[in-house]
Amino acid sequence: xxYLSLAITLxxxxxxxxxxxxxxxxxxxxxxxxTVRSIIQLxxxxxxxxxxxxxxxxxxxxxxxxxxxxxxxQNARKKGVQIKGITRKLVLTFITVxxxxxxxxxxxxxxxxxxxxxxxxxGMVIGNSMVLSILFLNxxxxxxxxxxxxxxxxxxxxxxxxxxxxxxxxxxxQASTIPTIESQKTIGLVQLPGMMSGQIIAGADPVQAxxxxxxxxxxxxxxxxxxxxxxxxLSYPTLFNERMQFLKLEAKK
Amino acid sequence: xxxxNAAVQWNNVTFSVKGKTIIHNLTGTFYEGKITTLxxxxxxxxxxxxxxxxxxxxxxxxxxxxxxxxxxxxxxxxLRRMVxxxxxxxxxxxxxxxxxxxxxxTLQGKDLSEEKAxxxxxxxxxxxxxxxxxxxxxxxxxxxxxSIARTLVNRPSxxxxxxxxxxxxxxxxxxxxxxxxxxxxxxxxxIVWITHNLQQARTIGDYTWVLIDGQxxxxxxxxxxxxxxxxxxxxxxxxxNS
Numbered sequence: 001x002x003y004l005s006l007a008i009t010l011x012x013x014x015x016x017x018x019x020x021x022x023x024x025x026x027x028x029x030x031x032x033x034x035t036v037r038s039i040i041q042l043x044x045x046x047x048x049x050x051x052x053x054x055x056x057x058x059x060x061x062x063x064x065x066x067x068x069x070x071x072x073x074q075n076a077r078k079k080g081v082q083i084k085g086i087t088r089k090l091v092l093t094f095i096t097v098x099x100x101x102x103x104x105x106x107x108x109x110x111x112x113x114x115x116x117x118x119x120x121x122x123g124m125v126i127g128n129s130m131v132l133s134i135l136f137l138n139x140x141x142x143x144x145x146x147x148x149x150x151x152x153x154x155x156x157x158x159x160x161x162x163x164x165x166x167x168x169x170x171x172x173x174q175a176s177t178i179p180t181i182e183s184q185k186t187i188g189l190v191q192l193p194g195m196m197s198g199q200i201i202a203g204a205d206p207v208q209a210x211x212x213x214x215x216x217x218x219x220x221x222x223x224x225x226x227x228x229x230x231x232x233x234l235s236y237p238t239l240f241n242e243r244m245q246f247l248k249l250e251a252k253k
Numbered sequence: 254x255x256x257x258n259a260a261v262q263w264n265n266v267t268f269s270v271k272g273k274t275i276i277h278n279l280t281g282t283f284y285e286g287k288i289t290t291l292x293x294x295x296x297x298x299x300x301x302x303x304x305x306x307x308x309x310x311x312x313x314x315x316x317x318x319x320x321x322x323x324x325x326x327x328x329x330x331x332l333r334r335m336v337x338x339x340x341x342x343x344x345x346x347x348x349x350x351x352x353x354x355x356x357x358x359t360l361q362g363k364d365l366s367e368e369k370a371x372x373x374x375x376x377x378x379x380x381x382x383x384x385x386x387x388x389x390x391x392x393x394x395x396x397x398x399x400s401i402a403r404t405l406v407n408r409p410s411x412x413x414x415x416x417x418x419x420x421x422x423x424x425x426x427x428x429x430x431x432x433x434x435x436x437x438x439x440x441x442x443x444i445v446w447i448t449h450n451l452q453q454a455r456t457i458g459d460y461t462w463v464l465i466d467g468q469x470x471x472x473x474x475x476x477x478x479x480x481x482x483x484x485x486x487x488x489x490x491x492x493x494n495s
Binding site: 149150152153154155156157158159160163167243244245246 | 307308309310311325329330331333334337338340342344346356357360361403404407
């Protein structure tokens, strides 16, 4: 695709801008910011990836992954500032998910140990883990706040902190992972996944594209479940002190 | 009075939240096997006192002794099983009457036998057929009775009751009052009861504490409410219309 073709595709940005202006939706500013940001960010990533792929240096690959984890943490932590030490917990979760998935992929020789495979797959895994973290934290905080009386009841009857928030924890893990599982049930029927579509458009064999997409889907399933469970089990103890007393969530900063 | 044992001994206890003092330098005793009623205006710190006693809060300064032992020396779970706490709004978990009743044992990984469940339901005056019903279908009085029965599953030696009859009609109130006296006599349980109803405090209580602004202003036999010595208490009692 040439830059001229890309310029022409801006017509797809003009359509929502015109509609927003006509109907007074007030989306013009955000649409423009989103467009400019996506062009700059993706082009920058494209050039960076070109350098990384050409050099094949392990240090560049690691730097890219660190950058992804840092950006994902920065984004997700805003949803969990009420939980003590959320930044550390998110970093630990993203690192674990990355090591687990890449460990299996590379360890079993499923994908080659090259930047071309490691970086895009890491991007998908960490990106998905970030979205899952946001979904989980949103739900968990609201569950903890709305069910504080039940929590106190269980503690007052001699329950442990884990028992006191068990229901809130399970509900939040389920609620955050269900969208990933549900979307897999209709995949291919309702929509063709982006990565697979991209490969097919780029001229790849559709069956090969499907095989790769399946790999990613299974990977994201693990990512979703591991992220929610790990973040949940890292987060709930901070709601209690050593005397098993329920602490109020920290105020939003 | 000196021959009575202390179930809970408070020595110069102070507790504050975010710099605001809720309990001021409180000293007093809840006597073993007796019913103590706690009265005072809203915001006097009565419920906080219960949370301190049940280990849901920790005092900033002072000592709380339960059965003669410093409260911090009890593991939290053991303390909370020993000091039962029936919450004001009879909070229930989603589920049946039986599931709620069995909760204290479920938390210990044990089962509540059907026999024991029936015995407890009968004790609090609930029909045994109610067992499979959802707690959402219970009336306010039934919820309170179930909440008390649930607290009794742990066989607490001290039972804290936080305004458990405040939202009930007169008949249900009398039912619960009779039940509490029965539990006190039957198990010898030490009862501490927060109430806004001074008549109830007089008739049910052996002893009464009057708390105002986190301070224990007056305490003694419940008849103190007839002729309080303290002027603040006199004004409080006068202002009560219940």
